[in-house]
Amino acid sequence: MVDLIEKKRDGQELSTEEIKFIINGYTDGSIPDYQVSAFTMAIYFKGMTEKERADLTMAMVESGDQIDLSGIKGIKVDKHSTGGVGDTTTLVLGPLVAALDVPVAKMSGRGLGHTGGTIDKLEAVSGFHVEIKNEEFIELVNKNKIAVIGQSGNLTPADKKLYALRDVTATVDSIPLIASSIMSKKIAAGADAIVLDVKTGAGAFMKTLDDSKELAKAMVRIGNNVGRRTMAVISDMSQPLGFAIGNALEVKEAIDTLKGEGPEDLTELCLTLGSHMVYLAEKAGSLAEARTLLENVIKDGSALEKLKVFLSSQGGDASVVDDPSKMPQAKYTFELEAKEDGYVAEIVADEVGTAAMILGAGRATKESIIDLAVGLVLRKKIGDEVKKGDSLVTIYSNFENVEEVKAKLYESIKISATKVEAPILVHGEITE
Numbered sequence: 300m301v302d303l304i305e306k307k308r309d310g311q312e313l314s315t316e317e318i319k320f321i322i323n324g325y326t327d328g329s330i331p332d333y334q335v336s337a338f339t340m341a342i343y344f345k346g347m348t349e350k351e352r353a354d355l356t357m358a359m360v361e362s363g364d365q366i367d368l369s370g371i372k373g374i375k376v377d378k379h380s381t382g383g384v385g386d387t388t389t390l391v392l393g394p395l396v397a398a399l400d401v402p403v404a405k406m407s408g409r410g411l412g413h414t415g416g417t418i419d420k421l422e423a424v425s426g427f428h429v430e431i432k433n434e435e436f437i438e439l440v441n442k443n444k445i446a447v448i449g450q451s452g453n454l455t456p457a458d459k460k461l462y463a464l465r466d467v468t469a470t471v472d473s474i475p476l477i478a479s480s481i482m483s484k485k486i487a488a489g490a491d492a493i494v495l496d497v498k499t500g501a502g503a504f505m506k507t508l509d510d511s512k513e514l515a516k517a518m519v520r521i522g523n524n525v526g527r528r529t530m531a532v533i534s535d536m537s538q539p540l541g542f543a544i545g546n547a548l549e550v551k552e553a554i555d556t557l558k559g560e561g562p563e564d565l566t567e568l569c570l571t572l573g574s575h576m577v578y579l580a581e582k583a584g585s586l587a588e589a590r591t592l593l594e595n596v597i598k599d600g601s602a603l604e605k606l607k608v609f610l611s612s613q614g615g616d617a618s619v620v621d622d623p624s625k626m627p628q629a630k631y632t633f634e635l636e637a638k639e640d641g642y643v644a645e646i647v648a649d650e651v652g653t654a655a656m657i658l659g660a661g662r663a664t665k666e667s668i669i670d671l672a673v674g675l676v677l678r679k680k681i682g683d684e685v686k687k688g689d690s691l692v693t694i695y696s697n698f699e700n701v702e703e704v705k706a707k708l709y710e711s712i713k714i715s716a717t718k719v720e721a722p723i724l725v726h727g728e729i730t731e
């Protein structure tokens with residue numbers, strides 16, 4: 300291991316076997332944290348070649364279980380988002396592409412954050428559950444083209460250990476390490492093809508467009524180099540996506556979007572990501588054709604119908620699709636009123652996310668209990684004109700006192716006296 304640290308420190312390329320040796324030794328405990336810390340720091344400064352990145356990814360994939368989706372007919376395309384605030388795309392995209400027979404075999408978690416994960420959100424639909432057996436999961440996807448199962452098995456243990464170590468050694472911020480970490484998890488989950496939604500802006504993991512592009516390129520290269528067709532869309536997270544931030548609130552927003560009545564930005568991003576998914580799944584000959592097909596399943600109601608089938612096949616009350624008020628409802632609503640005339644210049648996404656978490660929409664720690672009913676609905680987005688007294692945000696709360704939340708929101712929403720342009724939604728697409 301000392302020799303390998305030295306080799307990386309001096310900027311030389313490690314072989315496939317050398318990378319496997321390190322990852323296997325770290326996973327089984329025979330290589331200690333302090334040596335791997337030095338190794339990741341060497342990577343931080345010296346980087347990794349394209350071949351090393353692919354080797355590291357596959358070594359992490361092979362460190363644990365891999366999900367076998369070979370029983371599912373068709374090309375399994377997974378979508379991954381690098382995170383953001385109020386990102387309702389997964390809830391929309393699942394039924395949307397499944398309506399075109401693209402198999403959606405989603406393994407999902409709960410996790411920490413401003414709102415719950417996809418599973419938490421779906422549990423706003425009474426009866427819905429993800430505790431299904433593997434065989435049932437495969438059967439459901441073959442029959443309905445869509446199912447969601449809770450995380451199980453020992454996926455990418457090497458990544459779990461390495462990520463935790465990086466977190467305390469100032470080595471999270473390394474493109475080769477981030478790219479291989481994310482890609483290893485997607486590949487272990489069994490995807491044949493991967494569409495990445497790399498967020499950029501204040502509310503994203505990557506704050507600048509250059510960094511986001513570099514991360515996207517790194518991930519696309521890894522995917523294609525290990526035989527999984529991969530592409531990335533770089534999308535804006537300088538403000539939250541859509542209007543709703545919360546669990547039941549986002550399910551309602553997804554329903555609206557599948558009806559063709561959703562927020563413009565969320566709809567557009569779902570059509571963009573969805574087109575790539577449909578194209579990679581070979582259900583359309585071009586992106587333009589894919590988009591038309593997606594627009595058609597929204598118009599003719601089949602995407603909405605697919606959502607109902609999906610919910611009821613996993614025990615959920617599908618009648619919420621026609622009557623979203625059957626989902627948990629907050630006791631109180633409050634309006635955050637604009638204090639002056641002007642134009643919305645900034646909606647700092649992660650601050651708004653924190654406000655939603657204070658209401659109880661997300662988990663601060665693993666033990667926190669989520670309140671599915673609460674959250675925020677933005678009434679204005681960047682570029683919108685506002686008059687003093689207009690509502691900027693509706694706050695859905697089960698607490699009577701929301702002064703802390705209001706203060707946080709006032710801090711994060713900036714009003715400018717002069718006109719502001721709405722941000723570009725899609726900053727680029729990276730293929731090959």
Ligand code: URA
Pocket residue numbers: 462471476477478480481504
């Ligand atoms: N997310 C991941 O999964 N891994 C990283 O290294 C960074 C963000």
Ligand code: CA
Pocket residue numbers: 384385386387540541542543544549552565
């Ligand atoms: Ca949203």
